[in-house]
Amino acid sequence: MYLKIKKLSLLMLVVLLAGCQEEPEYPVIEADFEVATEFPRIFNHIEFDNLPDGAMSYHWDFGNGKTSDEKFPQVVVFEEAKTYSVSLTTTSLGAIKNTVTKEVQIGAFFIKNLTIKPEAALKEVVQGNGKVRLIILQRKNTEYEPVFETVAFELGEDLNQPITIPVTNVGFGGWPNSYQQYPIFRLVEESTGAILVDTEYVNYGNFQFNSEENSGTSIIKSNIRNPSGFEIEFYYDHGKE
Structure with missing residues (x-):
């Protein structure tokens, strides 16, 4: 009987120690981008580059009511010549999100x-x-x-x-x-x-x-x-x- 209790206590201790272990740390993929199009202007396809690699997902908010989940969006068109707040959110392992917002000037x-x-x-x-x-x-x-x-x-x-x-x-x-x-x-x-x-x-x-x-x-x-x-x-x- 004593041996059974000892084995049970040891098992509980192992479980307790396992539960106290820290969660694994995942690297944060910091969001960043640059406008690749020279003279970005209305009604024209705007391209972005210098994005970080390794993120699980990418989400764009272009500040004009449109969004995209593509890393490199294929069609980005603005219809007014003004400054837009464009945001990119990256999601790393462990569902860690990082967002950067930049002012993008669209001209004509x-x-x-x-x-x-x-x-x-x-x-x-x-x-x-x-x-x-x-x-x-x-x-x-x-x-x-x-x-x-x-x-x-x-x-x-x-x-x-x-x-x-x-x-x-x-x-x-x-x-x-x-x-x-x-x-x-x-x-x-x-x-x-x-x-x-x-x-x-x-x-x-x-x-x-x-x-x-x-x-x-x-x-x-x-x-x-x-x-x-x-x-x-x-x-x-x-x-x-």
């Missing part, structure tokens, strides 16, 4: 000046129409929405000199993956409202961007007889909607 290209270059094909379209109005339609998602309209100006008499018009708060994004997000430049006959030229980026022409000066220029080619009748001077900026 904004038009500074629009120059109408009266080349032969464009002259043929507008010749003799007198007063012509330029309207800029900015596409948001799949919608056309007029956001800027110039004062009417006269074309038709003398088209030998380029006409340069300052433009404000007209942005575009997605280049080079989503040209449909670019604004449309429309020349309309003042008296009748007839559309003379409806131009969008069917061809980028001489697209030039100087990252040091944060600005550039581009030739716009029309989808009517394809004249390179417009040229824009643009700059990159964020914080505007």
Whole structure:
């Protein structure tokens, strides 16, 4: 009887000691990331890199109402030019979570000046129409929405000199993956409202961007007889909607 009690006590002691052992320590995978896309902008796929390896799972919150559980999300698109709080949470062994949040600036290209270059094909379209109005339609998602309209100006008499018009708060994004997000430049006959030229980026022409000066220029080619009748001077900026 004494031997049985002794064996039972020894067993209880082993169980008690086992229960007092510390939980194994798992390494914490600290969350981190960097924006890999140069000039991150609206309607364009944004990529991230410099993520830690070894986590059991990754969870993104992009600050725009969308999330992802992929380590490297395939489609990250922002629709407004502003600063977003983007968070990444890693889960290590032992269900240990670690979160980092960074401010990510999403910008757009904004038009500074629009120059109408009266080349032969464009002259043929507008010749003799007198007063012509330029309207800029900015596409948001799949919608056309007029956001800027110039004062009417006269074309038709003398088209030998380029006409340069300052433009404000007209942005575009997605280049080079989503040209449909670019604004449309429309020349309309003042008296009748007839559309003379409806131009969008069917061809980028001489697209030039100087990252040091944060600005550039581009030739716009029309989808009517394809004249390179417009040229824009643009700059990159964020914080505007």
